[in-house]
Amino acid sequence: MRQTVIAGNWKMNKTPSETRLLLNEFKELLKNSKSKIIICVPTISLKDACEIAKDTNINIGAQNVYFEERGAFTGETSPEMLDDIGVKYVIIGHSERRKFFGDTDDTVNKKVIKAIEHGITPIICCGETLSQREKGVAINWVRKQIKIAYKDVTKEQAVNTIIAYEPIWAIGTGKVATSEQAQEVCHTIRKCLAFLYDEETAEKISILYGGSVTKSSIGEIVSQADIDGGLVGGASLTSEFAEIVNIADN
Ligand code: 13P
Secondary structure (H helix, E strand, O other): OOOOEEEEEOOOOOOHHHHHHHHHHHHHHOOOOOOEEEEEOOHHHHHHHHHHHOOOOEEEEEOOOOOOOOOOOOOOOOHHHHHHOOOOEEEEOOHHHHHHOOOOHHHHHHHHHHHHHOOOEEEEEEOOOHHHHHOOOHHHHHHHHHHHHOOOOOHHHHOOOEEEEOOHHHOOOOOOOOHHHHHHHHHHHHHHHHHHOOHHHHHHOEEEEEOOOOOOOHHHHHOOOOOOEEEEOHHHOOOHHHHHHHHHHO
C-alpha cells in the first residue's frame, strides 16, 4: 500500500520571515496527520525551514537543483548543498522551470540522477499543454517525458522517486482536471514505469496530481486508483493546506 503524499509547492512566495511563521503554524496543524507531508519552499528559506521542521512529520523540499557538483554556475544550487542542510526532496522539471528557465527532458534526467546520487528524492513533474490535450497527444507526450526522465535510473533507484502529473492548463487556472482525466494519465504513467522496470517497481512509485488542487477537489483525486496524493500550489500557502491533508488522510 502506497502512503498518501501531500506536497506543497510554494513557488516564489513567502519571505523567510513569512516562511517561519507559516511553517510553525503548519507544525501544529499537521502534527497528527497520516499522510507524508512535503513542503517545497524557496531556496533562501530552505535552511530555516529544515530547522523548524526537524523532529516533526513535515519534510522540506527544494524547488530545483543543478546537475553539476560545483563550479562556475552562477546562481545555481548543487545537490550536495541541499543535502548538507538536510533537504530530502526536490521538485524537478516543473512546467514553470521548463517554460521560463529552459529546463528540458534531458536536463530533467541529469538533475534526477544527481539528486538520487545525493540521497535526495526527486519529485519529477510532467504534463501536457492545453493544445496537446486538444490534439489528443497528451498521453504520448507524458509517456515520452517519463521515459527520458528515468533514462539510466536503476530499478532500485526508481522506487525512491515520486512523479507529479501536472497538466499545464490546470496550473494556477482554477481548472482542475476531472478525476477521470487525471486517473487516465496517472495510469498510463504507471504502465510506462512497468514497461521501463516491472509491475512491482511501478506499484511502489507514488504518483501525485497537481493543478488547482483545493480542499474541494482533493478527496476525489486521491480516491483514484493510480493517484497517491497531490502537489499543491496556491492552496499550500494558507491553512487550507492543513484541511487538504486532513481530507486526504481520511
Ligand atoms: P496550483 O495548485 O496553484 O494550480 O499549482 C500547481 C502546481 O504547479 C504545483 O506544483
